[in-house]
Amino acid sequence: MITGILLALLAGSLVSLQTIFNSKVNERTGSWSTTTMVLFTGFIASFLISLVVEGKNTFSFQHMQPWYWLSGAIGVGVVFCLVQGMKLLGPTFAISIVLTSQLSFALLFDSMGWLGLEKIPFSWNQLLGVLVIVGGILLFKFGGKKTEKSGTVKVMPSDS
Template sequence: MLLGIVLAIIAGALVSLQTIFNNKVNERTGSWATTTLVLGTGFLASLLGSLIFEGKNTFTLQHMQLWYWFSGMIGVGVVFCLVQGMKRLAPTYAISVVLTAQLGTALLWDSLGWLGLEKIPFTFNKLIGVLVIIGGILVFKLGQGRTKEQPDNITPVPDSLKG
């Protein structure tokens, strides 16, 4: 269990890091070019890793249901939506929303046993956990405080003129 937690923490850190990198790439290209670059280099890295660690078993695909093949297309949606979300939100806020949506969706699918998952009973405590996280995001986003705005008819004094 400890290894699973450590790997999940690493995955979360890598998702955040990748999202920042994707945003920086997107500043120089477009969203579709970013998605292509990210998933293309990811394909090459995973193919190389698979060939190194699994050898010829890389190409042994047994008992694959047709809908499993759509995972890569879902990845296109993930990267594209993350890049667009990062454009419109601060990195921490965007990742917070993404992870909350991920947790809420996983709770729903686990509770319903969708996509061949083992059905895990839904409990009120699990719902409260998701709602607490959503509350935390709201506090984070809305609790930043207000900056004092100057009236429209007053021009600020430039720093060079201040004594």
């Protein structure tokens, strides 16, 4: 379980890091060029690692549902929407919305047993957990410093 938690934490940090890099690439080129570059370099990296780790099993695709092949096309939507979301909302707000959406849909898919997942009983505590996260995001985004009528931020003196 500890290994799974550590890998999930690493994945979260890598998603945030990749999002920042994607945003920087998007400042120099268009969103579709960014998406193409990100997915192409990801393809090259994963293909080479797969050849080293899995060898000839890299090319073994037996017993796969045809609709699983849509995963790459879904990835295009993920990268494009994330790049646009960051441009419009900023990194922290965009990522927090993405992660909340991801958690909400995972709860829905698990509870309904959709897409071949084992059906996990729905719990109101799970929904409450998602709502607490949404509340935290709203507090984080809108619960900051008050601004004066002129639009300047009122800075409080520090104790140091």
